Amino acid sequence: MSGxxxxxxxxxxxxxxxxxVAGALLLFRISRGPSMLDRAIGLDVFAxxxxxxxxxxxxxxxxxxxxxxxxxLAFLGFTGSVGIARFIAVRDKPLSRRRAKGKEERK
Numbered sequence: 001m002s003g004x005x006x007x008x009x010x011x012x013x014x015x016x017x018x019x020x021v022a023g024a025l026l027l028f029r030i031s032r033g034p035s036m037l038d039r040a041i042g043l044d045v046f047a048x049x050x051x052x053x054x055x056x057x058x059x060x061x062x063x064x065x066x067x068x069x070x071x072x073l074a075f076l077g078f079t080g081s082v083g084i085a086r087f088i089a090v091r092d093k094p095l096s097r098r099r100a101k102g103k104e105e106r107k
Contacts (some may be wrong), residue, residue: 012060019053040084047077 001009026049030042051070058066 009060012056015056016053016060019049019056022049023053037088040081040088043084044077044081047073047080051077 023046026042026046030039030046033039033042051073054066054070054073058064058070
């Protein structure tokens with residue numbers, strides 16, 4: 001193996017180790033998050049860590065098969081984050097604003 005190939009393998013191995021450590025820390029944050037928002041952010045970052053892991057696997061194998069899968073995961077992570085943010089925003093509105101909006105819809 002030549003020098004640049006050895007450096008590539010060492011860097012990719014280090015990236016995989018960092019992705020695994022980040023995944024373990026995220027699972028801890030998701031399980032122990034004090035609020036629903038912390039858990040939602042943890043799940044969003046977990047999607048990003050999965051994409052990074054697939055990217056590292058793709059770089060290690062020198063195969064571009066996983067690029068479309070990474071794109072779909074990024075889209076699903078984004079739409080999931082927007083959906084959770086909208087749910088939390090509606091749920092956390094002050095009660096007086098929700099009642100006023102409900103009365104306007106009845107008219």
